[in-house]
Amino acid sequence: MHPVTTRACALATAAAAVLLATAAPAGAATERRSSDACTHNWSGPQVCIAIDGHDDWARRLTVTWTNPGGTGRSTALLHEGDRQVEVHERMTGTARGGRITAEWTDIEVAWGRLCGSFTDTPNVWACVDIHSGGVYSR
Numbered sequence: 001m002h003p004v005t006t007r008a009c010a011l012a013t014a015a016a017a018v019l020l021a022t023a024a025p026a027g028a029a030t031e032r033r034s035s036d037a038c039t040h041n042w043s044g045p046q047v048c049i050a051i052d053g054h055d056d057w058a059r060r061l062t063v064t065w066t067n068p069g070g071t072g073r074s075t076a077l078l079h080e081g082d083r084q085v086e087v088h089e090r091m092t093g094t095a096r097g098g099r100i101t102a103e104w105t106d107i108e109v110a111w112g113r114l115c116g117s118f119t120d121t122p123n124v125w126a127c128v129d130i131h132s133g134g135v136y137s138r
Contacts (some may be wrong), residue, residue, distance in 0.1 A: 035128045038066070038087040049107070051128055058109045063116030063126070065093065065100040074118040076102030079125060081113040093118065 036050035046066040053059040063076045072095045080087045087110075093102035099120065115127040 005059050010114060037126050037128050039124050039126050043084070045118075045124045047117060047121055047124050047126045049114070049116040049126040049128055051114070051130075053109070056106050056108055058129075059105065061104045061107060061109075061137075063091075063093070063102050063118070065118050065121060066098075068095060068098075068100045068120075071095070071100065071120060074120045076116060076118050078104070079117065080110070080113040081115065087114070 036048060038048035039046055045068075048062075048064045050060075050062045050064070051058050052061075055129060061078075063078070065071075065074065068074065074093050076088055076091045076093045078088045079085060088104060088107055091102035091104060093100040102118075109130050111130050113127050113129050115125040118124045
């Protein structure tokens, strides 16, 4: 092979390797993702949702009612988007430290909007958006 062709091939190979390494790092698809969001109704129930996981799996998903007053427990719900369609099983949240928290572990989450609420806060939902590849946002 001609020396100029050999050098051009070597440079092209090195450039491609650098581009691949910076554009799509190894393990990028399974990178940890997390997001949280809270309602901002200061005169009523304050509900928060937090999700932590990889890709389309939530390793830990919590719904918290931060100002439950005298309520000691309540059932938490997960909604698909802004509709009343429940996804996953209901969880009983218990009071601890002035908050009621319910937790799901290792659940599959679909793309779209995922909202959490409690049976005692039926019109107050905290939501996160799940984008393709399991990227979460508020």
